[in-house]
Amino acid sequence: MSIALLLEQLLNGLQLGVMLFLMAAGLTLIFGVMGLINLAHGSLYMIGAFACAAVAAATGSFWIGLAASLVAAAAAGAIIEVTVIRRLYDRDHLDQVLATFALILIFSEGTRWLFGSFPLYLDIPPLLQGAVPLPGGGQYQLYRLAIIGVGVVVALGLYVLISRTRLGMRIRAGESDREMIAALGVDIRTLYTVVFALGAALAGLAGALVGALQSVQVGMGEPALILAFVVIVIGGIGSIKGALLGAILVGVVDTMGRFLLPKALALMIPAAQAGPIGAALASMLIYIVMALILAFRPSGLFATQS
Amino acid sequence: MKKIIAAGIFGLSLAASGLAYAEPVKIGVITTLSGGGAGLGVDMRDAFALAMKQSGNKDVELVVEDDAQKPEIAVQLAEKMIQSDKVDLLTGIIWSNLAMAVVPNAVAQDVIYLSPNAGPSALAGAKCNKNYFNVAYQNDNFHEAMGQYANKDYKKTFILAPNYPAGKDSLTGFKRYYKGELAGEVYTQVGQTDYAAEIAQIRDSGADSVFFFLPGGMGISFMKQYAQSGVNIPVMGPGFSFDQDILPAVGDAALGVKNSASWSKDLDNEANKQFVEAFQAEYKRLPSVYAAQSWDTANLILSALGKASVKDKDAFRAALKAADFKSVRGGFTFNTNNHPVQNIYVREVIKEGDVLTNKIVATAFEHHKDAYADQCKM
Incomplete structure (x- = not known):
């Protein structure tokens, strides 16, 4: 095993983490501010990917597609907030889970109705094609580096937005005491719609970015959603900082587990068995990490007071 | 025009051989029509329905249901089709894990199952059954x-x-x-x-x-x-x-x-040319290997219906086993375990x-x- 391979795998873990952060940030924001469990967040991710693929195919430009994915996901987010989600804030979590699960089914079948059952094509823009050399003689895909860059920019942007702007102040206030901020005359309904649309846009961005790397198809959002929930539970529900660190932890642990566990097992048992057993263990690894963290810190790494 | 005539002749030839037993036949099709794997099931269903339509056989009724790529749903659908729809034949499953959940149980109730895809090794070996016909391939x-x-x-x-x-x-x-x-x-x-x-x-x-x-x-x-x-x-x-x-x-x-x-659209035989042409004309896209296997499954069933009554299980199984149909894959026969012998x-x-x-x-x-x-x- 060379240094170049190790470095490449670390970058892979970081890139997966950054992608998860884009999903988890919106999810944790929505939960933190509105106390809402939104299972349909994965559908917004899918909408971003489909919007990007459809617009990129029509215009020939990935970048216009990327902009369209933000707009489409934010619009879809705002529409479902106004029509469905708004009625759920006062209900308990079970009602929220049921209603947003119904939204998943509606969005999935709606997307199939519009785009058909076959996966769409979305390619990496020419500017970001190919690989760049890494120190140690390895190579790394340029597009994945760009995703890491986008993640860093989004993390910084969210930090500035939440800690330095008036909107951020209201979001923080809404997190800690929503009755009081409403009593102070802040239009809480609009604030909720804006936060929901923001979270949706981030999910759409993640969907579009990842869509160029994998298959744009109905149901692509749910696996990402499950990982995003693991991330926010590890990070502490409602905490953006927790989402960032949780996402990177999950990304690196998952990638390194898939890579190192079968190799480590091969030292102890025959290689023919080490492969499947190692792969099975690796797929459990992030859940084991989650269980360990929850055993010692039941409300996650960076719990917000609730 | 040429296309229509070709399709017509094709249909007539099948219909002529199918006149022997004009009785209602119900075929249950369990396949994946929603979720990420829907493309495969849609191709399967479309090719099957087209083959039935082209045969002109009015006695065949299809009961098509979506398994959503979930074994538990496939099992429920199979039970429903056997118990309440009283289907004569079952087919359609794309995925091996679903086939393993449905097939052993269905064939044990003396229902004939024809696999248009999925060929798990267990069903080819120790768990083979006279009611299970694989028209696709064994997984390996x-x-x-x-x-x-x-x-x-x-x-x-x-x-x-x-x-x-x-x-x-x-x-x-x-x-x-x-x-x-x-x-x-x-x-x-x-x-x-x-x-x-x-x-x-x-x-x-x-x-x-x-x-x-x-x-x-x-x-x-x-x-x-x-x-x-x-x-x-x-x-x-x-x-x-x-x-x-x-x-x-x-x-x-x-x-x-x-x-x-086992199949490609440029495979040079008459049945394949007709199939690719008919599929493209009907659905405006090229067929996949799933569509080809499903087309063969439908035509195998039609050939057997021409020879024996579906109610006479022994005669019908023998008619299926003879594989007396024009496969789009060229030569096609069944091995002793009812799995294909093919190129x-x-x-x-x-x-x-x-x-x-x-x-x-x-x-x-x-x-x-x-x-x-x-x-x-x-």
Whole structure:
């Protein structure tokens, strides 16, 4: 095993983490501010990917597609907030889970109705094609580096937005005491719609970015959603900082587990068995990490007071 | 016009042979019509319905239901179709894990099941049954063909498949015929979407080729990521990852890749020409290998209906086993375990105008039988 391979795998873990952060940030924001469990967040991710693929195919430009994915996901987010989600804030979590699960089914079948059952094509823009050399003689895909860059920019942007702007102040206030901020005359309904649309846009961005790397198809959002929930539970529900660190932890642990566990097992048992057993263990690894963290810190790494 | 006449003659010839037993026949079709795997089931259903329509046989009634790629739903549907719809035949399942959940139970109730895809090894060997006919392949077959073909050019192959029964059947099949050394053997998660960690290992392994079996969206993700990774080692795989439902989403990254299948649209026989033409005319897209297998399943059923009553199980099973139909795959007969004896071809992904498709470049096996037939005591 060379240094170049190790470095490449670390970058892979970081890139997966950054992608998860884009999903988890919106999810944790929505939960933190509105106390809402939104299972349909994965559908917004899918909408971003489909919007990007459809617009990129029509215009020939990935970048216009990327902009369209933000707009489409934010619009879809705002529409479902106004029509469905708004009625759920006062209900308990079970009602929220049921209603947003119904939204998943509606969005999935709606997307199939519009785009058909076959996966769409979305390619990496020419500017970001190919690989760049890494120190140690390895190579790394340029597009994945760009995703890491986008993640860093989004993390910084969210930090500035939440800690330095008036909107951020209201979001923080809404997190800690929503009755009081409403009593102070802040239009809480609009604030909720804006936060929901923001979270949706981030999910759409993640969907579009990842869509160029994998298959744009109905149901692509749910696996990402499950990982995003693991991330926010590890990070502490409602905490953006927790989402960032949780996402990177999950990304690196998952990638390194898939890579190192079968190799480590091969030292102890025959290689023919080490492969499947190692792969099975690796797929459990992030859940084991989650269980360990929850055993010692039941409300996650960076719990917000609730 | 020519097309219509051809279709008409084709239909008439089948209808003429089908007149012998004019009685209502109910066929239950359980397939995947929603979720990520829906493309495969849609092709299966469309080809089956088209074959029935073209036959002009008015006595056949189809009961089509969506299993959503979930074994528990498939089991419920099968029960419903057997108990309350009283279907005479069952078919349609795409995935091996669903087939394993449904088939043993259905055939035990003396219902005849015809598989248009999925061929898990257990059902070909020890658990074979006189009511189970596989019209597609045994799971290992395409992979065996690729292992055989790899011997020609490669000495050190890196192999990769998802960690589930069909994935293990796949790598077992490949290794059964491959004589070279393995640069690595990796099992991925089912439904995995990111292959960066595996591609990094391929880069580091010193392999001269990569064999992978990643059906559906998994294969699309892998190929797109592989093409951009800067690794230039040639890849190959079974036809599932390079078929007509997948190619448009993979794009030019798939060009030139060798893959194995029992069927290709350029296979030169009369039945295949009619099939490809009719499918394209009806649905405005090229058929996949799933559509081809499903078309054959439908025509096998039609041929048997012409010979025997579906109510007379022994006579009907014998009529099925005779496989007296024009297969789009050319020669097709049943082995002792009711699994196909057929040629497996190596295809290459090419571009026809703007459309990515396959052409046959070699024949890996002629009249290939599966490795489990000996374990079948029927």
